Amino acid sequence: xxxxxxxxxxxxxxxxxxxxxxxxxxxxxxxxxxxxxxxxxxxxxxxxxxxxxxxxxxxxxxxxxxxxxxxxxxxxxxxxxxxxxxxxxxxxxxxxxxxxxxxxxxxxxxxxxxxxxxxxxxxxxxxxxxxxxxxxxxxxxxxxxxxxxxxxxxxxxxxxxxxxxxxxxxxxxxxxxxxxxxxxxxxxxxxxxxxxxxxxxxxxxxxxxxxxxxxxxxxxxxxxxxxxxxxxxxxxxxxxxxxxxxxxxxxxxxxxxxxxxxxxxxxxxxxxxxxxxxxxxxxxxxxxxxxxxxxxxxxxxxxxxxxxxxxxxxxxxxxxxxxxxxxxxxxxxxxxxxxxxxxxxxxxxxxxxxxxxxxxxxxxxxxxxxxxxxxxxxxxxxxxxxxxxxxxxxxxxxxxxxxxxxxxxxxxxxxxxxxxxxxxxxxxxxxxxxxxxxxxxxxxxxxxxxxxxxxxxxxxxxxxxxxxxxxxxxxxxxxxxxxxxxxxxxxxxxxxxxxxxxxxxxxxxxxxxxxxxxxxxxxxxxxxxxxxxxxxxxxxxxxxxxxxxxx
Amino acid sequence: xxxxxxxxxxxxxxxxxxxxxxxxxxxxxxxxxxxxxxxxxxxxxxxxxxxxxxxxxxxxxxxxxxxxxxxxxxxxxxxxxxxxxxxxxxxxxxxxxxxxxxxxxxxxxxxxxxxxxxxxxxxxxxxxxxxxxxxxxxxxxxxxxxxxxxxxxxxxxxxxxxxxxxxxxxxxxxxxxxxxxxxxxx
Numbered sequence: 001x002x003x004x005x006x007x008x009x010x011x012x013x014x015x016x017x018x019x020x021x022x023x024x025x026x027x028x029x030x031x032x033x034x035x036x037x038x039x040x041x042x043x044x045x046x047x048x049x050x051x052x053x054x055x056x057x058x059x060x061x062x063x064x065x066x067x068x069x070x071x072x073x074x075x076x077x078x079x080x081x082x083x084x085x086x087x088x089x090x091x092x093x094x095x096x097x098x099x100x101x102x103x104x105x106x107x108x109x110x111x112x113x114x115x116x117x118x119x120x121x122x123x124x125x126x127x128x129x130x131x132x133x134x135x136x137x138x139x140x141x142x143x144x145x146x147x148x149x150x151x152x153x154x155x156x157x158x159x160x161x162x163x164x165x166x167x168x169x170x171x172x173x174x175x176x177x178x179x180x181x182x183x184x185x186x187x188x189x190x191x192x193x194x195x196x197x198x199x200x201x202x203x204x205x206x207x208x209x210x211x212x213x214x215x216x217x218x219x220x221x222x223x224x225x226x227x228x229x230x231x232x233x234x235x236x237x238x239x240x241x242x243x244x245x246x247x248x249x250x251x252x253x254x255x256x257x258x259x260x261x262x263x264x265x266x267x268x269x270x271x272x273x274x275x276x277x278x279x280x281x282x283x284x285x286x287x288x289x290x291x292x293x294x295x296x297x298x299x300x301x302x303x304x305x306x307x308x309x310x311x312x313x314x315x316x317x318x319x320x321x322x323x324x325x326x327x328x329x330x331x332x333x334x335x336x337x338x339x340x341x342x343x344x345x346x347x348x349x350x351x352x353x354x355x356x357x358x359x360x361x362x363x364x365x366x367x368x369x370x371x372x373x374x375x376x377x378x379x380x381x382x383x384x385x386x387x388x389x390x391x392x393x394x395x396x397x398x399x400x401x402x403x404x405x406x407x408x409x410x411x412x413x414x415x416x417x418x419x420x421x422x423x424x425x426x427x428x429x430x431x432x433x434x435x436x437x438x439x440x441x442x443x444x445x446x447x448x449x450x451x452x453x454x455x456x457x458x459x460x461x462x463x464x465x466x467x468x469x470x471x472x473x474x475x476x477x478x479x480x481x482x483x484x485x486x487x488x489x490x491x492x493x494x495x496x497x498x499x500x501x502x503x504x505x506x507x508x509x510x511x512x513x514x515x516x517x518x519x520x521x522x523x524x525x526x527x528x529x530x531x532x533x534x535x536x537x538x539x540x541x542x543x544x545x546x547x548x549x550x551x
Numbered sequence: 552x553x554x555x556x557x558x559x560x561x562x563x564x565x566x567x568x569x570x571x572x573x574x575x576x577x578x579x580x581x582x583x584x585x586x587x588x589x590x591x592x593x594x595x596x597x598x599x600x601x602x603x604x605x606x607x608x609x610x611x612x613x614x615x616x617x618x619x620x621x622x623x624x625x626x627x628x629x630x631x632x633x634x635x636x637x638x639x640x641x642x643x644x645x646x647x648x649x650x651x652x653x654x655x656x657x658x659x660x661x662x663x664x665x666x667x668x669x670x671x672x673x674x675x676x677x678x679x680x681x682x683x684x685x686x687x688x689x690x691x692x693x694x695x696x697x698x699x700x701x702x703x704x705x706x707x708x709x710x711x712x713x714x715x716x717x718x719x720x721x722x723x724x725x726x727x728x729x730x731x732x733x734x735x736x737x
Contacts, residue, residue, distance in 0.1 A: 004729050009737070021737065070734040073724035076631060076711035086638025088704070094696045097703075191725055199730040310725060340710035340721050350687070350702045351680060355615030358710065361719045387642050430687045430699070453699040454688065 005200050008212055009067040017215040019065065022225035022244040026254050029220070032058040033524060035240050035258040037227040037273060040106020041509035042493030043264035044206025045147075047214035049517035053526035057219040058256055059211075062245050062265075063102035065223045066109075067207065071197030075341035078196035082110050084268075091382065091396040095452030096294060097345065098268075098394070099460045103197075104223050105207030106266060108506060111460070112194045112313040112337065113183040113203055115153045116503035117144045118511070121323055125375060130498045131470025134479045135512075142531045143511035151184040151204040153507065158190055161311025163335045166302070166365045168316045170416030171333075176320040181334075183312065184506070192310045192337050228253065228390075229277040230261055230489065237261045237489045260488045260524060263466070263495075264513075267291075270495040271384040271465035272392030274476070280485040285476050287384035289467050290394055291500035292459035293370040296406045297336070297346045298413035299357065300365045300422035301434070307362050308338030314504075321369075321412060322502060327376060329405035331369040332503060333413065338366060348428045348456045357426070357434075367417060369409030374464065374499030376401060381500075384465050398457065403450040406457070414441040428456035461505050466491045467498040474498075481516040492516045595629070597636040597644065601655045601670075603629055606705065608671035612683055613705045618676035632708045647704075650697045663694075 008014060020027050033055040036043045043059060051057050064081060071078070079087030084100040091098065101107030118140060126132040147153065160168060160180075171178035188202040201208050215221060224245040231239045239257035263270045271287035279286065318333040336346060343361060346368075347354060357364065373379045382396030410427045415438060417425050424434045425441050431448050435441040448455070469475025472484040481496055483489040494509045501508050514530060521528045592600040607625060611617075636644060653659050654671075661667030664682060666674065674682075686698035709715055716723060724730075 007732075007735065010735060065735075065737045067735060069732045070736075072731045072734070073727070076635075076708075079707075079711075080635050080638040085640050085643060086635060087707075088635075088639055088643060090700075093692070094700050189726065191730075193724060199732075309721065339724075340716060340719060341707050344706040344710045345703060348699075350613045350615065350683065350706070352615040352617070354706070358719045361721050389642055391640055391642060449688070453692070453695040 005068050007067050007069040008201065008208055009065065010069065013216065014212075018218065018220040019215070020220065020222045020225075021065070022222050022242070023246065027058070027220050027222060030254070030256050032056045032220070032256065032258045034058075034260045034262060034520075035060065035256055036262045036264055037240060038106060038264035038266060038269065038493060039104050039211060039221070039223075040101065040206060040264065040266055040493065041108050041506050042266075042513045043262070044105065044108065044210040045510055045513040046262050046264060046492050046517040046520075047219050048210035049514060049528060049530065050521055050526075051214040051217040051219045053521040053528040055521065055524060055526055057214060058258070059214070059219060059221045060225050060227050060240065060242060060256070061104050061221065061223040062226045062269075063104060063106075063223065065104040065221075066197060068197075068199055068201050071193075071199040073191065073193040073196055073199060075196055075339055078110065079341065082197060091292075092385070092393045093395075093452060095398055096292060096396060096457040096459055098292065098462060099458070100266065100268065100462055103207075104221065105205045105211060108205035109197055109207050110195050111205075111504070111506055113185055114314045114317075114334070114504040115148070115182040115184050115507040116501075117141075118508040119322075119502050122499065122502050126468070126498055130468065130474060132468055132479050132498070133470075135468075140511055140515075143515050144507065146514055146531050147507060147510040148182075151209060151510070152186040153182050153184045153204075155180040155182045156312055156315040158188075158312060158315070160315040161192070161308065162304075162306045163308035163311070163338060163365055164314065164316040166300075166306065166420045167318065167333060167335055167367055167416065170418075170420035171318050171320065173419040174415060176318055176416070178316055178318040178320070181315050181317050183315070188312065190311050192313055192339070194313055195337055195339075195342065227265065227273055230263070230273060230279065231255065232277065232279065232486055232489070235485065235487050237486050260490070260520065262520070263489065263491045264493040265495075266493050267462035267465045267495040268384055268392050268394055270491055270493055272386060274466065275384070275386050275392075276390055279483070279489075281476075282485075283473050285467070285472070285474070287465050289374065289381045289498065290384055290396070290465040290495075291374045291381045291463045291497070292396060293461040293463075293500050294373060294398075294402060294406070295368050295370050295456075295458040295460070296409050296413075297366055297368045297428040297456050297458070298410050298417060298425060299347060299428065300367075300417035300425045301357075301360055302363050302365055302422055305362045306338075306365045308335070308343075308365060309340075309361070313337035321409070322372065328408065329376065329379060329401060330372040330502065331405060331409045332372070333409075333416070334368055334370065336366055336368055338364060346428060346456060346458065348430045348454075349432070350430075353433070365417065365422070367413040369406075369413060370461070371402060371405050371409065372500055372502040373402070381464055394462075398452055403455075406455060407445055407450060410445055411442060414438060414445070430454045461494075461500070463494045463497040463500050463505055466495040468496045469498060480519050481512075490516065490520055595633045598629060598633045599648070602648070602651050605651055605655050605671050606632065608674060609679060609683065609701070610705050610709070612676060612679045613702050614709050627712060627714060628709060631712055632704070635704070635708055647700075650701070654697075
């Protein structure tokens, strides 16, 4: 029971940090320059930058504080304690399982470490459709450079595990493009358990990078603490009303006050807080256009062992079908880790066929397709709503446009798997059978019913709901993440994206958060220089910001 | 084979028509039936006695253990399931319990399964297997959703348990001696 890894949160330095478990205590100091709701990709970098600039910061996190000593490669413990709704979050009709983190560090604690810059096509679409001319590739590239250096993001240097290598080999044989995934790791042990919290601190999540830095500078962290609503009057935010994440909410509520509030509770979480707070929303944009990168999955059996449960979970991807010339939905191809719990969650069906497949787990390969939603009128995304108890739920209708894409992506994945030498292939669908030839697989795909609950749809990327736009008619915040109607409220997280990203979103959130936080820091009278970016300065000047506010 | 399928379909359609009544009135019936059965069973945090009976019957079918397997020792599974349910939000927990009430309360169980006498534990393995298969593709989205969600819940809890890993040839995580530690439990 002794680890060779030092847990950052048990060090002597950490004992001095202002960390509060809301189930047991709350801070005496209740006034801050900035309150940040959420400690994931957006909140982590925002806290780091604002505290570095000299601002007093409080971080509110609804999830628990767990660190490397708690991360024991135990799927059962991890999914129920580190994921939203005990790992059982779904869309309102139960059709799409949503894996989303709920812990200090947010989803960055349990993601699979894949890093991609926001595709230029996505930024162009935002410029064309939402007037976000400031977020061009040139401006953003300096922020990507900054984050990549900060988190050690590099293309994976090791050999891809066989699960990934099969995707690579199938693509090569068919002439489809593929490439190596960049990962935010330092000294990775190649265990394969990124999804249950990194036990070696190799993953450069917010838990081990930005948050310790912010805490060292005096930031306060209150975890197991639900931000019930934002307090506001006229056009000003005054603070946040909170309560412990469990227990008697009414009697244990307390208020924190600040000059500025940053909402970084993630897509679903951030719009939910705005809705609970009855924030002005004359154009009814809050919670709308929420996206998921809906995922389909294709399993294949191989003669030689695949052992998809070991090794860096994601090291190869293909964007060959990401930007089709026609109007069909594009998709990115990747693979998931295949530990038993996740593998069975991805494999639709039940009974003896399911059992026989699980018995061959070491020989199973799985390829997934992440569909790029939000770029077409028939892909409007979902809407975050509040249940009667105030908790959020995402209504996400599955359109025919999406099902056409799912059928197409399953066809592509079967081609790749057979090209790589699969003995048999089965799409994740409750009515599907294992087929030994591509022809039989394609025939089956034509015969199956494509509707919710029968075909697997999952998601590990929730985006949107508080989208950026040049105009309040089509978004919740401007390109700086500033709310259109409340002066001292910002939204800095994945909920700001006006569409899905078309790639695993963590690096997009990090880079945008750095840009927004640096801007906010200057706005609060504490300018900070993080990058040497003339383009950004010029963009700021065009917007009429004083030079001292530029970065 | 064709004849058997047709028979199954006719039986299923009949259930479907009855099911529409059942589901439409479930909201009023369920509280009545579940009122006396709301408390967790002894030594459990969430699972009620009739939940355990229900899962005892359907788990071997969902996992695909076959009817000749001994299923008596499922204590570890029920404890893990109970633990998992404890992490669900109240609204999801409530929805799940309502669905189980729908499946187990005598009148609604009879309407949905065609068997009014006896509880789930008296059902044959094959009957449950056929019923569950029908529900996966039912015209009634509530049955599809319920059977799909319960299947996934059972399977992920089942395979999360190390005692079930040898059966699927999963050797477990690497470097456990160096990396598995006493949790902080902050």
